[in-house]
Amino acid sequence: MSVKTIRGNLLFWKIAAVFCSLLIILGIAYVLIASKLSRSYYMMAHQELYGNVASHLASFTHPLKNGQPDTAVTHDIIHSIMVANPSVEVYLLDTTGKITDYVVPDKSVRQHHVDIATVKQWLVAGNGRRPLGNNPKDPSEASIFSAAPIYENGRLTGYVYAVLSSEKQRAILSTLNSDLSYHLGIYLFLCALLIAFIVGVITFFLITDSINRIAIVVRRFKEGDYTARIEGHAKGNLGMLTSTFNEMADVIVDNFDKISATDKFRQELIANISHDLRTPLSIMQGYVETMMIKKDSLAETERNKYLSVVLESTKKLSVLVEQLFQYAKLEANQVNPEKEPFLLNELASDILMAYQLKATERNIKLSLDAAAGLPPVFADIALTERVLQNLIDNAFKFTPDNGSITVQLKQRDTGVLVQVADTGIGIASEDQAYIFERYKQINNDKLPKKGMGIGLAIVKKILELHHASIQVVSEPGKGATFSFVLPSL
Structure with a gap:
C-alpha cells in the first residue's frame, strides 16, 4: 500500500469518525427528547381520556x-x-x-x-x-x-x-421508555453509521478529486511545463493551496528568467573578459617574444619602445582587472562606504590634473567649473574619486580629438550637483535606458569597442551606496551630460 493511499484512508476514517460521532450525539439527544415528549404526550392523552372519572363518580x-x-x-x-x-x-x-x-x-x-x-x-x-x-x-x-x-x-x-398516573402506570411507562430508547438507539446508531459512511465517501471523493487535479498540475510543472497553473478559485485550505502554488510557480518562473538573464550576462562577461584581456596579453607576449628573439640585434631605442608598449599593456590589463574586482565587490555588497566631510572641488581639481597629460595628447580641453563657496560633501572620498574617474574615462572614450570635457559643481538645497559634460558622439534615446547596466556598451560603428562596459554600472552602484541617483541628458552628435547630487553637511 502506497503512502498516498494510507494518507487517503486516514483522511477518510477521520471524516467518517467525525460525522459518525456527530450523528451519534444527535441520536442520543433525539432519544432523550423523544422519551420525554412521549411521556408528556401519554400523560396529556391520559388526562383527556380519564379526566372525567371523578365527575362520573361524584354524579x-x-x-x-x-x-x-x-x-x-x-x-x-x-x-x-x-x-x-x-x-x-x-x-x-x-x-x-x-x-x-x-x-x-x-x-x-x-x-x-x-x-x-x-x-x-x-x-x-x-x-x-x-x-x-x-x-x-x-x-x-x-x-x-x-x-x-x-x-x-x-x-x-x-x-x-x-x-390518573399511578405507580403501576409509571412502571409501565418506564419499561416502555426503556424499550423505546433501546430500539431508537440501535436504529439511530445504524443510521448514523450509514449516513457517516455515505457522507465520508462523498466528502473523501470530492477532496481527493481536487487533490488529484492539483497533483496533476504539480507533476506537469515538475516535468518542465512552466505554464501549468491550477485553475479555479476554491475557498478554504484548498483555495489557499491553489493560490500559494500559483504564486510559487510565478516566483519560480521569474527566478528562472532572472537566472537565464544572469547566465547570459555571465557569458557576455566571459566573452568581454576573454577579448579585453587577450588583447593586452597578446601584445605583451608578442613584444616579449620579439625582444627574446632579437636580443642580440635589437637596438636600444627599439628595446625601449617595446618595453613601453609592454608597460602600457600591463597598465591597461591592471585597469581591466581592477574594474572587474571593484564591480564584483559592489555586486556582493562587500563595499561599505566610509563617509566623511571633504571639499568636492579640491578632489575634482586633483583628478583633472591627473588627466591633463592625456587631454593634451589628444588636444581635448579639460576644465573645472566650480561655484564659489561650495559646502563640504559627506561621502566616501575613494568611492567618489572612482565615480569621477569612471565618468571622465567614459567621456574620453566617446569624445573625439579636439573636443572638450567639463566638470561642473553647483550648490543645491540637498547638496552639491556634479555634472560631467563632453562634446562626444552623444547617446541615442534608445540606448540611454540601459547604459548603466552591467556589461552594456553603446554599439557605434564610428568607435572601436573598448573596455568591458561596467564603468557606468560601477558609478551607479557607488551612488546607490550614497543614496543618490545618476541621470544622463544627451542627443546624438551633441555630446552627453551625466549629473548626480552628493549630500552636504
Whole structure:
C-alpha cells in the first residue's frame, strides 16, 4: 500500500469518525427528547381520556352520605374502576383536602392530605391547561389527576380525587421508555453509521478529486511545463493551496528568467573578459617574444619602445582587472562606504590634473567649473574619486580629438550637483535606458569597442551606496551630460 493511499484512508476514517460521532450525539439527544415528549404526550392523552372519572363518580355513585364516605357503595365501584384501569387511584376528600377514604393499601399512602387550592384551580381550568396535583403515594412527584365536587342537598360536602398516573402506570411507562430508547438507539446508531459512511465517501471523493487535479498540475510543472497553473478559485485550505502554488510557480518562473538573464550576462562577461584581456596579453607576449628573439640585434631605442608598449599593456590589463574586482565587490555588497566631510572641488581639481597629460595628447580641453563657496560633501572620498574617474574615462572614450570635457559643481538645497559634460558622439534615446547596466556598451560603428562596459554600472552602484541617483541628458552628435547630487553637511 502506497503512502498516498494510507494518507487517503486516514483522511477518510477521520471524516467518517467525525460525522459518525456527530450523528451519534444527535441520536442520543433525539432519544432523550423523544422519551420525554412521549411521556408528556401519554400523560396529556391520559388526562383527556380519564379526566372525567371523578365527575362520573361524584354524579352517579353519591359516595358521601351526611358528609361521611358511603363505604358499602363506593368501595365496590371504585375498586371496579381501578381493576378496569389500574392507572387510576381514587380518593375521597373533605372540603379542606383531607383524605377520608380510598381503596388502596393503607401502608402505601404516605400523604393523607391534598392541596385543596390545586383541586379548585383544576376545576376552574376547564378544558385549558390543567395543573398537576399531589400524589398521596409519592408526595415528591406531581401527577395528573381528575377532581369533582360532591354535593348533598345543594351543599358542598367533599371532593372525588382521582390520580390518573399511578405507580403501576409509571412502571409501565418506564419499561416502555426503556424499550423505546433501546430500539431508537440501535436504529439511530445504524443510521448514523450509514449516513457517516455515505457522507465520508462523498466528502473523501470530492477532496481527493481536487487533490488529484492539483497533483496533476504539480507533476506537469515538475516535468518542465512552466505554464501549468491550477485553475479555479476554491475557498478554504484548498483555495489557499491553489493560490500559494500559483504564486510559487510565478516566483519560480521569474527566478528562472532572472537566472537565464544572469547566465547570459555571465557569458557576455566571459566573452568581454576573454577579448579585453587577450588583447593586452597578446601584445605583451608578442613584444616579449620579439625582444627574446632579437636580443642580440635589437637596438636600444627599439628595446625601449617595446618595453613601453609592454608597460602600457600591463597598465591597461591592471585597469581591466581592477574594474572587474571593484564591480564584483559592489555586486556582493562587500563595499561599505566610509563617509566623511571633504571639499568636492579640491578632489575634482586633483583628478583633472591627473588627466591633463592625456587631454593634451589628444588636444581635448579639460576644465573645472566650480561655484564659489561650495559646502563640504559627506561621502566616501575613494568611492567618489572612482565615480569621477569612471565618468571622465567614459567621456574620453566617446569624445573625439579636439573636443572638450567639463566638470561642473553647483550648490543645491540637498547638496552639491556634479555634472560631467563632453562634446562626444552623444547617446541615442534608445540606448540611454540601459547604459548603466552591467556589461552594456553603446554599439557605434564610428568607435572601436573598448573596455568591458561596467564603468557606468560601477558609478551607479557607488551612488546607490550614497543614496543618490545618476541621470544622463544627451542627443546624438551633441555630446552627453551625466549629473548626480552628493549630500552636504
